[in-house]
Amino acid sequence: MRPIDCRHIYLDGRHYDLQINHLDDLAFYLNQIEKYGEPVLEVACGTGRLTIPIAERGIQITGLDISESMLYQAKIKAGAKGVKIEWIEADCRNFNLKKKFNFIFFPANSIAHLHDLESIEACFSCVKKHLLPNGRFVIDMFNPSLSMLIRDPYKRYPVTEYPDPDDKGNVVITYNNVYDSANQINRIKWYYKIDNKEEYSEELNMRIFYPQELDALLYYNRFTIEAKFGNYNMDTFVPSSKKQLIVCYVNR
Ligand SMILES: C[S@@+](CC[C@H](N)C(=O)[O-])C[C@H]1O[C@@H](n2cnc3c(N)ncnc32)[C@H](O)[C@@H]1O
Structure with a gap:
């Protein structure tokens, strides 16, 4: 497992x-x-x-x-x-x-x-x-939407934005993805921008x-x-x- x-x-x-x-x-x-x-x-x-x-x-x-x-x-x-x-x-x-x-x-x-x-x-x-x-x-x-799975991995798409709960500013999340068709896993990356400065990313793997x-x-x-x-x-x-x-x- x-x-x-x-x-x-x-x-x-x-x-x-x-x-x-x-x-x-x-x-x-x-x-x-x-x-x-x-x-x-x-x-x-x-x-x-x-x-x-x-x-x-x-x-x-x-x-x-x-x-x-x-x-x-x-x-x-x-x-x-x-x-x-x-x-x-x-x-x-x-x-x-x-x-x-x-x-x-x-x-x-x-x-x-x-x-x-x-x-x-x-x-x-x-x-x-x-x-x-x-x-x-x-x-x-x-x-599953096939067109979303095969999106250009070099482009960023919007997820959401909201005020940071620790008052660090506005959090803006965008994503891109690469679809692993052998395992049927959409390998998504979320990019966090806080107060228009800091940026870090987190992986989100979703089984299709x-x-x-x-x-x-x-x-x-x-x-x-x-x-x-x-x-x-x-x-x-x-x-x-x-x-x-x-x-x-x-x-x-
Ligand atoms: C998309 S959220 C859904 C939360 C909530 N049900 C809702 O509708 O807002 C997915 C949730 O799945 C939980 N999760 C992921 N893997 C799990 C597992 N193996 N056993 C129990 N919970 C799990 C995560 O911790 C997370 O809280």
């Missing part, structure tokens, strides 16, 4: 929250939880972007993440909101919570951090062990999952796909869909 190589990107949860602060997926998850029930487990919950607003609705939820710093930020935010959430620091490829869930979700392309077959199957196996008999598992992974491949991985790991949506409005997955939003259950 290959080691997880994204820890440096998630070293400071405050930056993550300033980079990714949308909630356009929340209504979709609330709708699914209403349908399939609690308790809920969020795999790779990060700073609780989704975990906290879900808990604020009175839903019983556990958030699991490998990153101590992301969970630290999550706990601060949950404390400020006064919500009760069970936070678990663990690798999604190897966890045993001694508890089962009606709804488990793996949001925000987090599965892209699992690079090899062994890691993906180990994670699926843990999920299966934690799902109640009528439970559902949801994966949210972008539908083609639609039929992701369906087959689930199938051969004994999941049945109940629905595959192309966006959070639950439109059917089609070639132009931005997302692969899969709802599945375990074959018993």
Whole structure:
């Protein structure tokens, strides 16, 4: 099993929250939880972007993440909101919570951090062990755009910008990428410019999952796909869909 190589990107949860602060997926998850029930487990919950607003609705939820710093930020935010959430620091490829869930979700392309077959199957196996008999598992992974993968590696493309949480100035992030087609890994570099001066870069390697491949991985790991949506409005997955939003259950 290959080691997880994204820890440096998630070293400071405050930056993550300033980079990714949308909630356009929340209504979709609330709708699914209403349908399939609690308790809920969020795999790779990060700073609780989704975990906290879900808990604020009175839903019983556990958030699991490998990153101590992301969970630290999550706990601060949950404390400020006064919500009760069970936070678990663990690798999604190897966890045993001694508890089962009606709804488990793996949001925000987090599965892209699992690079090899062994890691993906180990994670699926843990999920299966934690799902109640009528439970559902949801994966949210972008539908790869071939034109983005083969972009000119010498050009820079915008990611985001935000005020530095330590008041160092404006943080501007750009990226470039080289696609490793043998391993299906998009090797991305994020370049940070702070207050228009300092520049450093961080690597972000994302496993690419083609639609039929992701369906087959689930199938051969004994999941049945109940629905595959192309966006959070639950439109059917089609070639132009931005997302692969899969709802599945375990074959018993
Ligand atoms: C894109 S963030 C998503 C965070 C959150 N779910 C959200 O929607 O904002 C990916 C998260 O995956 C976590 N992660 C990466 N590899 C992991 C692993 N093997 N086990 C558990 N968490 C992992 C990272 O620490 C990070 O918090």
